[in-house]
Amino acid sequence: MSIKIGALEAPTWDTLDEWLNTPRPARCGELFTPAKPMWNADRMSGKKVNWQAAINCVPTDWQRWLHAALAYRMSELQQGTVGLNSSVLSRAASTGLNPLNADHLVDLRERFSGKEFSCLVGFMEFWQGLESLEMRPSSALIDAYKNVPRKKQGGSDPVLSLDPDKGPFNQVEQNALHQWLHEQFCHNNLDPERYLYVRLLMIYGQRGIQIRMLIFDDFIHCGRDYKIRIHWAKQRDDDSGFRAKSETFNIDEDLYKLVQSYMSGVNYLGRSATTMMAG
Numbered sequence: 001m002s003i004k005i006g007a008l009e010a011p012t013w014d015t016l017d018e019w020l021n022t023p024r025p026a027r028c029g030e031l032f033t034p035a036k037p038m039w040n041a042d043r044m045s046g047k048k049v050n051w052q053a054a055i056n057c058v059p060t061d062w063q064r065w066l067h068a069a070l071a072y073r074m075s076e077l078q079q080g081t082v083g084l085n086s087s088v089l090s091r092a093a094s095t096g097l098n099p100l101n102a103d104h105l106v107d108l109r110e111r112f113s114g115k116e117f118s119c120l121v122g123f124m125e126f127w128q129g130l131e132s133l134e135m136r137p138s139s140a141l142i143d144a145y146k147n148v149p150r151k152k153q154g155g156s157d158p159v160l161s162l163d164p165d166k167g168p169f170n171q172v173e174q175n176a177l178h179q180w181l182h183e184q185f186c187h188n189n190l191d192p193e194r195y196l197y198v199r200l201l202m203i204y205g206q207r208g209i210q211i212r213m214l215i216f217d218d219f220i221h222c223g224r225d226y227k228i229r230i231h232w233a234k235q236r237d238d239d240s241g242f243r244a245k246s247e248t249f250n251i252d253e254d255l256y257k258l259v260q261s262y263m264s265g266v267n268y269l270g271r272s273a274t275t276m277m278a279g
Contacts, residue, residue, distance in 0.1 A: 010133075011068055011132070011133070012134065013134065017035075017064075020033075020067060020068065020071070021033060021034075021035045024074075025075060026041035026042065026075060026079065027042075027078055028044075030043075032074060034067065034070075037050075037052060041074065041079060045080050046080070047084070048083065049083050049086045050083075050090060051067055051071075051086055053093065054066070054070065054090045055089070056093040057089045057090070057093035058099065058100050062100065062135060065133055065134070065135040066089075066127070069136070070086065072126075072130055072132075073085060073123065081119070085120070085123045088119060088120050088123075089123075092120075095111060100137060100141065102141055102144045105145060106148065109148050114150055117151070121146065124137055124141070124142060125146075128141070174202060178199075178202065181195060196259065200228075210231060218230070219251070219256055219260075220248075221256060226250065226251050226252065227248050227249065227251060228251045229248050230248075230249060231243045231244075232245040
């Protein structure tokens with residue numbers, strides 16, 4: 001087969017059937033005819049494109065234009081990716097979900113994996129950008145797709161997996177760690193520096209470097225309130241320097257008094273820049 005001029009022209013209502021019956025190049029360089037039942041231009045790909053099942057996900061008057069959009073997609077991406085597009089669309093059709101209906105977006109997200117839904121969003125955005133097609137999704141619909149929150153993968157999300165080696169401690173683990181710290185500190189098995197260091201990390205979740213930047217004057221007593229001044233870690237392209245930017249947080253009275261006791265214990269002599277922690 002050879003490429004005909006019709007394959008390079010934009011289809012219209014009157015010429016769409018002829019356009020779909022005209023051979024055109026796929027991404028792999030081989031020719032395929034959109035109107036043929038299965039697309040398998042890339043013989044090395046293990047996935048054929050079943051467009052017939054895919055286009056049933058939209059109303060009848062939209063089906064030929066979705067068919068054309070998939071054909072355009074074959075010219076842009078590998079056959080395997082277009083095969084995934086068609087698989088997602090065909091499974092949407094089997095469950096009565098219409099990707100052109102904004103009310104179905106949450107159901108579509110729940111029906112498919114994160115990768116599959118992202119593939120659908122990418123295709124819909126591609127279709128909307130095909131100015132050569134007379135029927136395509138609206139910009140408002142594409143914005144709605146982009147605003148749908150993506151599903152989190154519980155197995156790979158460190159918070160949802162509740163794995164303390166990968167993510168933050170849950171409340172029970174934090175309570176147990178706090179109790180253990182308190183007991184070890186009371187039995188003189190834990191240095192005050194380490195006790196304070198872990199307590200502050202647990203409370204504020206800051207980077208270690210931010211805790212190590214603290215000095216005693218960063219603990220503030222103003223009226224009835226007790227506060228801590230935590231400085232920003234150095235940001236990329238930020239030349240403002242060491243301890244240049246900070247934020248202030250509330251702390252409880254007991255922690256403030258603990259810091260004051262520790263300051264007295266190390267014979268703090270009024271040097272406000274004395275580093276509180278080195279490790």
